[in-house]
Amino acid sequence: MNDSTLLQLLNARFAAAFTAAGAPGANPVIQPAARPEFGDYQANGAMGAAKQLKKNPRELAQAVIDHVDVSGIADTLEIAGPGFINIKLSDAFLASRANAALADAKLGVPLPAKQTVVVDYSSPNLAKEMHVGHLRSTIIGDALARLLAFLGHDVVRQNHVGDWGTQFGMLTAYLVEQDRAGNTAIALDDLENFYRAAKVRFDADPAFADTAREYVVKLQGGDAQVRALWQQFLDVSLSHCEAIYRKLGVQLTRADVRGESAYNDDLPRVVADLRQQGLLVEDQGAQVVFLDEFKNKEGEPAAYIVQKQDGGYLYSTSDLATLRYRSGTLHCNRSLYVVDARQGLHFQQLFTLGRKAGYVPADMQLEHVAFGTMMGEDGRPFKTRSGDTVKLVELLDEAVSRAHALVSEKNPDLDEATRQQVAQAVGIGAVKYADLSKHRTSDYVFSWDSMLSFEGNTAPYLQYACTRIAGVFRKAGELAVDAPIAITEPAEHALALELARFADVVNATAAEALPHFLCGYLYQLATQFMRFYEACPILKSEGTVLASRLQLAKLTGKTLETGLGLLGIEALEAM
RNA sequence: GCGCUCGUAGCUCAACCGGAUAGAGCAACGGCCUUCUAAGCCGUAGGUUACAGGUUCGAUUCCUGUCGGGCGCGCCA
Structure with missing residues (x-):
């Protein structure tokens, strides 16, 4: 294993040379060469350092070259232009790096100081089937989790699924109806249709709507029977997700699921704590925190609502609880939220309040790993021709079948089993x-x-x-x-x-x-x-x-x- | 109105704390298979980095303004 990366090595050698050349502390600014004729790497730090010291940059570059120890690393060092130092690495050095990498399980990647890193990704709403809107978070988050694990960090995957809220009252109520009719399994086979059918019932039949609301209360009250139904629904929905994860080759498991409901008991405590800290204000019946760091449309501090007029909680509340959990229980050094860029303001406010309320220590990194929208070829958000959201499973199946057609065309000699696999x-x-x-x-x-x-x-x-x-x-x-x-x-x-x-x-x-x-x-x-x-x-x-x-x-x-x-x-x- | 974000070749995208002549792929044109998989390689052509200023030895990058697109801004997540 190498004890430092190529960049670290060059930076260390050149930093020492800058110091020896009379520019202590100067950043060598090492980069891969912009063009092959400039060599392999270049040090661009001489110009900036010379400027500060009021020296001639080319003379400083020459002094750096005179002092730098790159024996066994570089063949030639040349000054070019206003003071670039072009570095041509030696064949022997590159060969030794390659040999070392080949002998190392990590391919020569030195392990950084170990951290505990939370990666919050995928996080579908369990009321419905996964659609293309969940693709980016799932793919990007999974890649980052793998990468961080490769670097030796303790990675805690968190699938913050949507498993709570009023819609689950409706769904469990409908589940009971279908169960009485004796077709639960069939009904849940297609979650999308199930949701749609439940919604139709909800809108059409006031009696059913009342039942649904009643179920929400029972669910939140911990009613054993409704909880069991809810759990049954979640199991089925999670199985759908897991089928997608398998298809996608995504590493999330049931053990990584920690949905909104997991923080349910903590929500009143979060609000109480904010109140105790004097951060909370009642405004128009809602419990809000005013953040001076953000201005609303009137130029006043933005209101961050943590409890609704009706006493209900919001995603802001559960996200604060999540923050406390990741800091206080998981003790992570870094927490990544792989979430749509449109929630940028929410996360800025969340992070600001989280720190202000003391839920997050100063040395814990919070990052909104934001991503943009997936567009169709018409430049508008990706939808079916009829304007519906595209089910993820259908998109993935189409990808595989298109690939199968291409593989068959390009390499007809492969047997069918191999073609499927490819x-x-x-x-x-x-x-x-x-x-x-x-x-x-x-x-x-x-x-x-x-x-x-x-x-x-x-x-x-x-x-x-x-x-x-x-x-x-x-x-x-x-x-x-x-x-x-x-x-x-x-x-x-x-x-x-x-x-x-x-x-x-x-x-x-x-x-x-x-x-x-x-x-x-x-x-x-x-x-x-x-x-x-x-x-x-x-x-x-x-x-x-x-x-x-x-x-x-x-x-x-x-x-x-x-x-x-x-x-x-x-x-x-x-x- | 305020905030975030983006504007780079005909198209899709890069450009690593500001660095040299802004790079790839596709599409176009021209070469390379009796040689390890041609799903490849090589070459040609293609640019006022939206626009106007500013800072700097040096700006796609930083600052200001203008124009244009996307998104967000108190009880959805």
């Missing part, structure tokens, strides 16, 4: 990758054609790179592959350089909670491998070159597979 991995992978590869904060256009075109920055391209590597090893058979990697060709250098960046990219992705960083990297890596594959025939070479190239291919394969795995996407042996 279609699964490719279809689901394409949907996930299309989402994860975009900057999560922006809205993105959902397009079957571009995600399944199998070209460019897509899951199939990455999976294809994996199959090419697997193909090499199938052909290689018994050839020795325990020899060390040696770098000579430019394509080998470029590939090894890309491989050496893995740890930094994983760190940045986790730090910023931006999965597209990792996607962009894997695409670059696959591209570099494709070039290497074309330029440096592996099995046509001999001896140590053959062995070295096989090892390079092996490390690339492991890195791609690991990277895809962190995104929740399957790598393939053949496709």
